[in-house]
Amino acid sequence: MWDKMIEIDGQSLIWIQENLRFAFLTPIMEFITHLGDAGIFWILLTLGLLIFKKTRRVGVMSAVALLGALIIDNIILKNLVGRIRPYEVVDGLQCLIGAQKDFSFPSGHTGSSFASAVVCFKELPKRYGIPLLVLAFLIAFSRLYVGVHYPTDVLAGMVIGTMLALLSCKIVNQTGKKTPA
Numbered sequence: 001m002w003d004k005m006i007e008i009d010g011q012s013l014i015w016i017q018e019n020l021r022f023a024f025l026t027p028i029m030e031f032i033t034h035l036g037d038a039g040i041f042w043i044l045l046t047l048g049l050l051i052f053k054k055t056r057r058v059g060v061m062s063a064v065a066l067l068g069a070l071i072i073d074n075i076i077l078k079n080l081v082g083r084i085r086p087y088e089v090v091d092g093l094q095c096l097i098g099a100q101k102d103f104s105f106p107s108g109h110t111g112s113s114f115a116s117a118v119v120c121f122k123e124l125p126k127r128y129g130i131p132l133l134v135l136a137f138l139i140a141f142s143r144l145y146v147g148v149h150y151p152t153d154v155l156a157g158m159v160i161g162t163m164l165a166l167l168s169c170k171i172v173n174q175t176g177k178k179t180p181a
Helices: 002-019 026-035 037-051 053-081 108-123 126-145 151-174
Strands: none
Touching: 002 126, 002 151, 026 037, 026 126, 037 053, 037 108, 053 108, 053 151, 108 126, 108 151, 126 151
């Protein structure tokens, strides 16, 4: 069963490469994927939320979720699972960005994106939350598009990030309605 899932993962990436990669779309997807590098977009967003008293609680939630994603995805699971990047083992798959320095499972870009975006979707007005959630989905898809993650890496990142976001909201809400000024 595990072998079949790995085969489907690889075939899915080849399908994306052959059917969804277009010259006009590639620079856009590369830009989107780099928004997630080191979680920088989400860290800057979180810092912005922390600055203003009105959004500080949401900023704390996002910071807690991002810290959880860093620890679980990038420090623990990537090293525990040690999954090789797809461009190294899937015949015919072309990586569109530079070689990655860490393992593949789970997608850290996706995990941090969903950790912060789900917090914002849940806690901010929808006019902010929806575009941020759409960006998280775009970053997740971009990781497949550029060939650096398997679909199961991205799916795991989405699930872990979402769970961490919900847990973060619950923890911050239970520890008090107000955060220090």
